[in-house]
Amino acid sequence: MRGISRASLDEVVRRFDAILPSANAATLGHELFEVVSILAEEHSLRRWLADPANEGDQKSGLMGELLESKVSPATVLVVSDIVRSRWSTGRDMVNAVERVAAYATVAVAEDEQRLNELEDEIFRFGRVVAANPELRASLAMEGVAASHKRTLVENLLSGKVNSATLRLVTEAVTRPRGRTLEQGLEHFGQLVAERAQRYVAVVRTAVPLSENQQARLQDELSRAYGRSIHLNIEIAPEIVGGLSIRVGDEVIDGTVAGRLSEVRRRLAG
Structure with a gap:
């Protein structure tokens, strides 16, 4: 991100960090990833929310109506803050939601000083995929139901890796957002590294x-x-x-x- 989006992201993350200690981090991460999915699929909504001509209160109010009773108050607060902010593009706005979703997901490991473990697990899974063309094809094939891919990832990794690793790998596999599988895994690995500064x-x-x-x-x-x-x-x-x-x-x-x-x-x- 550059320019106004970069400045907005910095402020969003700062305020997110103030909310995170009082929230259920795992729930917050899960719900924010669901919001990412909604915004990625609903093009008209995304464009309207990213349009600087629309008032921040209107944007926040609309998302509050859409999410209230469906997600936790912490998620409503974070999403409302993001849509109030100014973004160069709708994609930058969605990327901001995805970033804080990842940060919430790894928060438990962060508290336990296990971010090294997450980075290693994501990287190692990427190497396993690269060495197994059939596995990669199964995980990356278009037209295959996300539920099927999710089950495959769970069968491969459940009980063998950190729960945050499982969540991030599942996101990379089931909701690539235009990235290749390798790019998605690297992207989330980089976000873990950024969180560890x-x-x-x-x-x-x-x-x-x-x-x-x-x-x-x-x-x-x-x-x-x-x-x-x-x-x-x-x-x-x-x-x-x-x-x-x-x-x-x-x-x-x-x-x-x-x-x-x-x-x-x-x-x-």
């Missing part, structure tokens, strides 16, 4: 890194980016040697395969 570095290496190597790399990246770094490590023999590191949109490619590719590109030019 750190960056995620996806490290591709031909051979496993020792604990000492991981610690040194983590320290170096943290100093470079001025923020704590969480490492997601992927073993990729095809890169031959060296490391490929991606932090957000920035890629540091120090692999043998990457250097060979650059040589070929120059020769071709």
Whole structure:
């Protein structure tokens, strides 16, 4: 998000954090994800709510009428605050609801200082999906009922991962909102990292890194980016040697395969 949406999001999250301690976090997260689904599907409603020509009180009142008696008071408060705010686009507004839904979902793990666990579980599930084309096809296939996909995810993960991980993976699978499955999992992994106030570095290496190597790399990246770094490590023999590191949109490619590719590109030019 940029400009007015970025400023609105910062204020929304600040006020959300004030509401969260008195709310049932799991219920709040679930209900906010349902609101995301409604706003994503109801195009006319989304456009009207995002239109700056419409008064904030009118927007808040309409959402209050739609949600009252269906959701908790905390959810009504959060959604009312979001629709009152100014957004550059309707999508930015829906993304704000999705973000605080994810923040509420991980709040219990946050209190228990288990956000590392969530990040690792989401990343590992993404690696499992990448290594199993048939599983990926089952989870990402269009036209398959969301209930069927939800049951599949529950059968795969229930009792094996944190409840917040299960919820976020289920959202990525059943309500992708235009993202690929991989993009959805990465998106929620990034939101968990943001909640922990750190960056995620996806490290591709031909051979496993020792604990000492991981610690040194983590320290170096943290100093470079001025923020704590969480490492997601992927073993990729095809890169031959060296490391490929991606932090957000920035890629540091120090692999043998990457250097060979650059040589070929120059020769071709």
